[in-house]
Amino acid sequence: MLNIVDMKVFVVFLFLMFGFSSVAQVTKVDNRIVLEGKSAFEAYACNNCHGNKGDNLGDFSGLKKRFSDEEIIRYIKNPRLYGNKLMPVYDGVIPSDKLNTLVHYLHHLGSEQTPKKL
Amino acid sequence: MKNSILYISGLSMMMAIVITACKMTYDAPDVQYTANYESADVSEGKRLTTLVCGVCHYDPTTEKLTGVHMVDIPDILGTVISSNITNHPEKGIGTYTDKELATVIRTGIARDGRLIPFMQRPNMSDDDLLNIIAYLRSDDPMVNGSESDPGKTKYSRIGKMAIGSSKPTDWNQGIERPDRSDKLAFGKYLIDNLACYDCHSKSFAKVDKINIEKSKGFMGGGNKMLNKNGDKVITPNLTPHETGIAGWTEEDFAKAVTQGISKNNRILAYPMPSYADLTEKEISAIFAYLQSIPPIKNAIKGR
Numbered sequence: 040m041l042n043i044v045d046m047k048v049f050v051v052f053l054f055l056m057f058g059f060s061s062v063a064q065v066t067k068v069d070n071r072i073v074l075e076g077k078s079a080f081e082a083y084a085c086n087n088c089h090g091n092k093g094d095n096l097g098d099f100s101g102l103k104k105r106f107s108d109e110e111i112i113r114y115i116k117n118p119r120l121y122g123n124k125l126m127p128v129y130d131g132v133i134p135s136d137k138l139n140t141l142v143h144y145l146h147h148l149g150s151e152q153t154p155k156k157l
Numbered sequence: 158m159k160n161s162i163l164y165i166s167g168l169s170m171m172m173a174i175v176i177t178a179c180k181m182t183y184d185a186p187d188v189q190y191t192a193n194y195e196s197a198d199v200s201e202g203k204r205l206t207t208l209v210c211g212v213c214h215y216d217p218t219t220e221k222l223t224g225v226h227m228v229d230i231p232d233i234l235g236t237v238i239s240s241n242i243t244n245h246p247e248k249g250i251g252t253y254t255d256k257e258l259a260t261v262i263r264t265g266i267a268r269d270g271r272l273i274p275f276m277q278r279p280n281m282s283d284d285d286l287l288n289i290i291a292y293l294r295s296d297d298p299m300v301n302g303s304e305s306d307p308g309k310t311k312y313s314r315i316g317k318m319a320i321g322s323s324k325p326t327d328w329n330q331g332i333e334r335p336d337r338s339d340k341l342a343f344g345k346y347l348i349d350n351l352a353c354y355d356c357h358s359k360s361f362a363k364v365d366k367i368n369i370e371k372s373k374g375f376m377g378g379g380n381k382m383l384n385k386n387g388d389k390v391i392t393p394n395l396t397p398h399e400t401g402i403a404g405w406t407e408e409d410f411a412k413a414v415t416q417g418i419s420k421n422n423r424i425l426a427y428p429m430p431s432y433a434d435l436t437e438k439e440i441s442a443i444f445a446y447l448q449s450i451p452p453i454k455n456a457i458k459g460r
Contacts, residue, residue, distance in 0.1 A: 087384045087426035095385055096217050124207070124433035125217060127417030127424055 076144020079137050083129065092148060099149035111145065112138045179321040181312075182270040185260065188328050192255040192290050202292025203299070204434050205285055208351060211299075212430040213239045213275065216307070221299050223249075224307035229382045229428035234316035237275075238308050244294060245302035258290050264325045274323035277366050280349050282334035319362065326366055337438060344446025345369070347439055348376075356380055356428070357392050370450070377401070377453030382428050390428065393460050398452035410447075411440045423460065 080086050080093075093099050102111065115138060118126040133141070206222070207215070214222040224239040243249040250258070257268040263286070265277035278286075293300055312320060335342035348354050349369050358364055359374030369375070378394035378401070394401035402410065405420060413419040417431050425431075435443075 084424040084426040086386060090385055119433060125431050127426070127431070129418075129424075132418055132422050132424070 072140065072143050073147050076140045076147060079133075079141050080144055083133055083137075083141075084127075085141070088125070092151070093145065094148075094152055098152070099145050100152040102145055102149050108139075108142050111142050115141065179317050181272055181317060181320050183266050183272060183325055184270065185268070186264055186266060186325070186328050188256055188260050188264075190256040190259040190330070192259070192287055194291055194294075197287050197291035199288070199292050199295050199297075202288035202290075202295075203297060206289050206292050207299075207434050208432060209278070209289070210242065210276075212352075214242050215299075216305070219303060219305050221301070221303050221305070223303050223305035226307065228385055228387070231381075231383060233313060234319055235312035236308075236310065237312070237316075238310050241303065241305055241307060242293065243300045243303045243305075245304060248304050248306050249302055250293070251302060255290055258293065259286055260328065262286060262289070264328050265323070266325050272320060272323060272325055274320060277326050278350060278352075279326035279329060279367055280332060280346070282332045282346075283330065284334055285350065322362070337442070340442045340445040341449055343439075344442035344444070347443050348446065351432070353395070353443075356382065357395050374453060374455065376447065376450060377455045378457050379455055385427050391457050391459070392429075393457050394453060394455045395447055396450055396453045396455075397448050398454055400454055400456040401452065402447065403452070407441060407444050410444045411437070414440060414443075419460070 080089075086093075089095050089097065106114065112135075114121055114123075115126075115133065116130040117128055118124075119128060210222065213227060214224055216223045216225045221243050223241045223243055227237045227239055230237045241249045244251040246252050253268060261267050261273065262276065262278050262281060264279070265272050265274050267273055335346050337343050354369045354372055354376060355361065355364055357376050357378055357380065358372040359377065359379050361380065363373035365371040376395045377398075378392045380392040382390050382392065384390050397403045409420050413425060414432050415435055416433075417425045417429070419425050
């Protein structure tokens, strides 16, 4: 018969096992999306102006506060609507699944940035 | 004895070459200029300033002409930083006179005498020059005085030699912009004024700023530049050759120049500027002129 201490150890063990595997699961999915985002960020030459870490221009760390995801997509498709004359007009160039991946990746980059004072 | 004289004269000759090759400052040229603000068109000035000066001086983070580190210039030349040209009295150009501004734009000589060869526009028309100056004096947000300090240019030894081998251009006055309906002349004027030829010819060192068509490999591409990640980018060939833009439609061309999307959806990025403010007429004139110049065979990798 297991005594109380053993039970505790067992529960903690189970908990840890479960916890680790679910964390591992999440990081795996996250990693894949991040990798896909990174390749889209490069394929569409975003990194050419924004830098590989996205910290060259603008501020991705505050993105969530200022724009909904739909709006970010609208922005990428036609930055001229927002007074941005420098970015390419990506409408019809980036397919919609890739746009979603990009938005995800921008948030990822933003989470690793310290907010800039504009 | 003879040997040492030879040696000394050789040495002094070399020094003379080095000294002349590194001449970087000039006396203020004799310029008579007064800006007649009454006939200026400030909104046209804003458009022109965005197109002509914004390419180098606009900082997207301040949304003003506060200057930036020009990373497309290889580090081997040093650190080149475009100035804050908002009308702030200390950090900007608030105390530049109209004459000093006109001088730096047309001849490349700044008011402290240093030569800034990147921005020489010896053939800019009187009207365009006036409109730009009038706009720089306005209180528009893009030029409204800002304290932002982008830092100072610091040339390397090689950079100094490169500047030293550049020359100021002569001051001319009474220059008229070609009639907008004369497509070829107007197109050429725009390629000059917007400095497309500077990047899209063989090399910055071999362009002719007075007679742009005499630049080596005129519009044939091949100039090596850097993007924001420090990777090499070679400028494409824009002559009417199959390795250039033969077979392009005017729509293809307009999309590339104003929207940054080239043929076959290739994305154009820094250092190719985005010329969102060009009018259809201007694009059409530039395109027509490019169709008329001698084709150059120069296949550029990656396009």
